[in-house]
Amino acid sequence: MASGTDKSAEPAMVQESAFQRFLRATELDTRLLGMVGALVLIWIGFHLAGIWRTGNGIFLSPRNLWILLVQTSSIAVMTTGMVMIIVMRHIDLSVGSLLGVIAVIMGYAQVYVLGPWLGVGHPAIWILTVLIGLGAGALLGAFHGYLIAYAGIPSFIVTLGGLIVWRGAAWAVIRGETVAPMDERFELLGGGPFYASIGATASWVLGVIICVVIVLAIRSGRQSRQKFNFPLRPIWAENFLGVVGCLLTLGTVWLVNSYYFPPKLANDYAEANNIPIPEGGLMIPHGFAIPVLIAAAAGIIMTFVAVRTRFGRYIYAIGGNPEAAELAGINTKRITLLMFSIMGVLAAVSACISSARLNAASNALGQFDELYVIAATVIGGTSLAGGVGTIYGAILGALVMQSLQSGMTLLNFDSAYKDMAVGSVLVFAVWLDQLYRRRTN
C-alpha cells in the first residue's frame, strides 16, 4: 500500500473501511461480488437442503456441478448477445424460436440432405451443418435488424412477430416430426455422450494457458498505464487479482476432472480402446465438456467485442444516448442490424448445443428460452433502460437461474413450483438491484 499511487483519491475518502479500500484498490465491481456471493449461497443452501431431505447432499458434487455447467451452456451463449441488445435499448424476444427453427434446419440438413449425399457418418457433415446453422442465424438475425433499424419497427414488435413466425416455421420445415439421430460428431457439441469432453490432460493444459493469459493481461495493462504515468493499482491488488483468477481457473479444472466416467462406460471405453482395467475400476475424468467450452469461448469473444472494439463501444454509447451517438457520426442503423445478426448467430450456436445434447431436432426446441435468456441477463445486472450491463454478469445470471432449477429438481420439486420460484427470484433479484443502485447513487 505504500506505493499507493492512486492520485484520484479524494481527501474525503480517507476514512473508508478496509473493505472499501480493498474494493477501490482492486477495482472489483461490488455487484459482481454480490452475485458471486448469491450464487455461493444458493449452492450451499441446496446442498444443505439435500442433506436434510435425503441424508446426503449431492448439489456440490463434481458430477452435479459438471452437469450444471453443461445445462447452463445454451442459455449462457445467448445471454452474451442479449446483454448487448438490451444495452442498446432493444430487446430480442425471438431467440427461442430462432433456436428452434435453426435446429430443425440443421437437423433436416444432416438427416435428409447431407447424410444421403455424403454418406452417413462422413466427417464433413457436422462442419457443413454448423455452417448452415450459423449462416441461417446470421441471415434471420440480420433480417430482424433490418426491419428494426431501417424500416423503423420497434424491436419488441419485430421479435415478438419473430417469436411466433419462426416457431411456426420450425414446424413447417419438418411437419412436426422429430428428426433424429444427429451426426455422431455433431452430437459432441451438446456434451451429451460421456466422451463429449476433452479429458483431464487437455483440461489442465487449457487451465494453465488461461492462467498465463490472466497474468500477462494484468502485467501488460500495468505496463501500458505506467508508460503514460497513469495512476496504478497497488501491487498487492494486482497480485490478489492474478492469484484469485488463477485459483478459480485451476479450481474449475480440478472440479471437472473430479467427475469420472460411470464404471460401466469406463469399462466399455477401456475395452474399445484396449486399455487394461486396473483393480477397483478405471477412473477416467471427464474434463471440460465441449458445450461448456463453447459457452466460455462465446463469453470471452463477446466480452472482447464489447470492451475492446469500436463496435462494442458504439453499442454502449447508443444505449447511453442514442442521439449523441448519432451526432458523433456513428452509423447507428448499421450497428443495430449487425448486432441483431450477431444475436442470430449466437442463437444458432445455442441451437447446435441444444439439438446435439438432445440428439434430435424438434420444433419445440428452445421454447421459452427467450424468457430464460432475458431473465438471466436482467438478473446479471443489465438495465432494461439501456446503457448498462456486462457479459460476465449475464453468464453468472444464467448460472443462478440454472442452479435454482437443478437444485429444486434434485429436491423433487414439482415443475409448477419450480416455475413459480424461478419467476419470483427474477423479480426479487431486480428489486435488490434497484435498492443497490439507489444506495450507491
Add this chain to the structure above:
Amino acid sequence: MSTTMTAHTSPTIQAFSEGRKPLAEMRDISIAFGGIKAVDHASLELYEGEVVALLGHNGAGKSTLIKILSGAYQRDNGEIFINGEKATIDNPRDAKRYGIETIYQTLALADNVDAAANLFLGRELRTKWGTLDDVAMEAATREVMGRLNPNFRRFKEPVKKLSGGQRQSVAIARAIHFNANILIMDEPTAALGPQETQQVADLTLELKKQGIGIFLISHDIHDVFDLADRVAVMKNGRIVGTARVGDVTKDEVLGMIILGKCPPGAIPGPGALAS
C-alpha cells in the same frame, strides 16, 4: 454548375467580406418539419477568426439552422459552401470531415461511458491490432482536459456522475481536440456558473486567435455581445438582419430579436419587419 460562388454575391457578403473568402457559407437554407418552416431561406457566412453570434428567441430556428451545418438535419433547400467549395453535408460524419465541430446545447454526451470514450466517440484511437487503444485515448484526454479544466480527475467515471461544468468541459474538449476550422457552440454557457462562463469566454477568444471561425448561439444577448464580431438575428425561422457589433447597440439588437425590426446599422434579411 459552378462550384465556386462568384456567380452571385449576397448583400451580406458584399457588406462583410472585405475581400475574404468565407470559411463557411450557408446560402438560402430551408427546412420544414411537418409543414412548419423551422428555417426559411436563411443565408449566413462565417470568416476566419471570426465570432458570429446567432441570436433569437427559443424556437426562432437558430439551433435548427446550425444543426443543418453540423449534419444533424438534412436541409430541404439551399446550399453550403466550405472554403468556397460546395459541400455535401448529409450527416455528422460529413460535417466533421469538413472540420466542423459542434458543442450541442444538450452536450450530446453518452452518459454511461467515461470522458475519454466521449471525447473520441466515433473517432476512437486504435492499436495496431485494430482494438481500442484506451490508454492512448485516456492520455490524450488527460492532456486536453488538463488545459481546459486542470482540476479534473475523474477520468474513470461515467460522465453522468460529473458536475455540469465538468460535463461541459468534456463536450468542449471533444470539439477542440480534432483541429476544427469551424466551431459551433449552441448555448455553451447555459448550464454554467459565472466563473465557468468566464472560462468559456476566454477559450472562445483563444480559439478565435488561432483563426477558427465560431458560431455562438444564444437566446441571451448579454452572454455573447462582447465576444462576437458580428451578430445575426433570427425570428420565426428567418434572418432578421446581420450587423457588425460596432454598428448596432444592444437595444437595437433586442429590437431585432423581439420585434424583428432591422436597425440602419444592419443588413436586413428576409425576416426583417417591413417598415
